[in-house]
Amino acid sequence: MKIDGNAIRPGNVIEHKGGLWRAVKIAHTQPGKGGAYLQVELKNLRDGTKLNERFRSSEKVDRVSLEQKDYQFLFADGDMYNFMNQESYEQIAISAEDIGDDAVFLQDGMVVVIEFHEETPLGVSLPDKVTLEVTETEPVVKGQTASSSYKPAILENGLKVGVPPFVNAGDKIIVNTVEREYAGRAD
Template identity: 80%
Template sequence: MKIDGNAVRPGNVIEHKGGLWRAVKIQHTQPGKGGAYLQVELKNLKDGTKMNERFRSSEKVERVRLEQKDYQYLFADGGMFTFMDTATYEQILISEDDIGDDAVFLQDGMDVVIEFHEETPLGISLPEKVTLTVTGTEPVVKGQTAASSYKPALLDNGLRIMVPPFVNQGDKVIVATAEREYTGRAD
């Protein structure tokens, strides 16, 4: 579907220069001389490279619609991740390269959304928050009572995050997957 160059929004996927790109950030710019344009930061869905592009309102851009399906993560084997379609029970394999850094959050039985373009999986969308266990943390330094004092912690998936001083080894914490930050303690 063709759209005007100034109608691109963050999250839109467009076909540009022979590849599929997701708009990450946009900025409307109106220079003193010449016409206004939209400065767009694009991320390639295949290899993760980024580029900045300018689109004027007179330009047409091909917006791509992605199909989203619900899948359940089953297991990993040799850099390949197996997912099962929750409606048809069919299984697909996605490489670690296609999933990227989000692979660290995958847990057995986790429900994810996989985006497809013409039957080719492009990537996964994780739940907003996941529960992980703290496997190691440093003791609190006495006298460090600033309102926002945090300490480093190692989680059971290998991720390092900053946690409040009251979180100890063995505690379960809730982590926001997009920001990779501590959001609370799990019950």
């Protein structure tokens, strides 16, 4: 579907320079000389490269709609991750390269959203928060207050995050998958 260059919004997927790109950030700019334009930061859905482009309202761009389906994570086999469609029970395998750094958060049975373009899987969207166990952390230093002084901790998936002083090894915590940081204690 063709849209005006100034109609791009964050999250939109467009076809540009022979590839599929997701708009990450946009900024409307109106310089003193010349016409207004939209400065867009784009991220390639295939290789993750970023690109900054200017689009004028007179330009037309191809907006692509992606099909989103719920899949359940089954298991990892080498550098391939296997998922099952929750409705048809069809299984697909996606490479670690296509999933990227988010693969560390995948847990058995986790339901994720996989985006498809013309039956080709492009990416995996994880839940915003996951529960993980702290495997290693430093002991509390006496006199250290609970105010914004975080200590380093290593989680069961190998990720390092800052946690409050009251969190100990063996505790389960909630981690924000987007920001990759401590979000709270798990019940």
